[in-house]
Amino acid sequence: MALLVLGTVALDNVKTPSGVKKNMLGGSAAHFSMSARLFDDVNVVGVVGKDFPRVHLDFLKRKGIDTSSLTMASGTTFRWSGEYKKENLNSAVTHDTKLGVLADYAPVITEDQKKMGYVFLANLAPLVQEKLLSLMKSPEFIGMDTMNLWINTALRDLKRVMKKVDLLVLNDGEARLLTGEANVVRSAEVLRAMGPRIVVVKKGEHGVYVFGGSFQFGYPAFPVKKVVDPTGAGDTFAGGLFGFIAKARKFDEKTFRRAAVYATVLASFNVEGFGVGETAPLTMREVEKRLKEYQQFCAWA
Numbered sequence: 001m002a003l004l005v006l007g008t009v010a011l012d013n014v015k016t017p018s019g020v021k022k023n024m025l026g027g028s029a030a031h032f033s034m035s036a037r038l039f040d041d042v043n044v045v046g047v048v049g050k051d052f053p054r055v056h057l058d059f060l061k062r063k064g065i066d067t068s069s070l071t072m073a074s075g076t077t078f079r080w081s082g083e084y085k086k087e088n089l090n091s092a093v094t095h096d097t098k099l100g101v102l103a104d105y106a107p108v109i110t111e112d113q114k115k116m117g118y119v120f121l122a123n124l125a126p127l128v129q130e131k132l133l134s135l136m137k138s139p140e141f142i143g144m145d146t147m148n149l150w151i152n153t154a155l156r157d158l159k160r161v162m163k164k165v166d167l168l169v170l171n172d173g174e175a176r177l178l179t180g181e182a183n184v185v186r187s188a189e190v191l192r193a194m195g196p197r198i199v200v201v202k203k204g205e206h207g208v209y210v211f212g213g214s215f216q217f218g219y220p221a222f223p224v225k226k227v228v229d230p231t232g233a234g235d236t237f238a239g240g241l242f243g244f245i246a247k248a249r250k251f252d253e254k255t256f257r258r259a260a261v262y263a264t265v266l267a268s269f270n271v272e273g274f275g276v277g278e279t280a281p282l283t284m285r286e287v288e289k290r291l292k293e294y295q296q297f298c299a300w301a
């Protein structure tokens with residue numbers, strides 16, 4: 001099996017209390033892929049500019065990521081510059097965003113990719129997400145992510161895409177904004193009524209809640225001693241969650257519980273380093289070791 005992810009492949013400039021890093025490999029699809037690759041073969045759909053460093057392309061390929069549908073277009077790569085303050089590492093202050101080649105992007109994929117059963121629409125404009133879905137033959141399971149920008153500027157398009165997906169992953173702030181509901185349980189019910197049968201609400205350092213038609217549960221975050229860079233933690237979580245589901249090829253409560261646990265553990269690695277610095281070298285042996293620590297942390301007395 002293999003999964004397809006549509007999203008951004010970007011160059012990030014990040015400042016945190018731990019330091020400053022420039023021109024790092026970033027973007028929703030890049031972070032998603034670093035965790036999903038541990039469970040399944042990953043095909044990335046996206047676009048970069050002529051300025052995108054060859055070293056990053058070679059790096060993705062070395063990690064086993066299929067980049068045949070990562071288009072290189074004339075123009076500049078999507079760039080994001082942001083900062084995390086010591087008093088609030090949960091949210092970034094955006095200093096600059098340059099869309100570059102993303103502004104006119106329309107996804108193009110291979111004939112084999114059109115037949116893939118597992119598709120994840122990482123954070124990107126809803127119209128672009130919808131264009132990818134129009135290329136797919138008959139996907140078995142579709143997941144998606146979104147953000148405040150699209151909720152505020154493309155709500156009609158976003159709601160149309162939501163009707164076509166099985167899984168929605170978003171954070172608690174986005175859930176409140178999209179539904180107008182302050183209570184996470186109520187907001188999840190409203191979101192499920194909009195289309196997706198499974199809703200996963202991320203709460204950062206406070207864990208995650210998962211809501212399905214016949215089940216709901218939550219887990220705390222893994223206790224990380226030092227957060228270096230939270231950028232991409234949500235995408236890393238989504239990659240672990242969706243990658244596990246694609247490998248299991250099941251949609252029951254047990255599968256989603258295991259997927260959420262692995263996703264939580266993988267996100268904890270992400271925040272311990274800049275960019276993909278901690279997730280890129282990961283092996284399942286290291287993940288399983290931390291998983292045991294996490295299970296002990298969560299165990300009942």
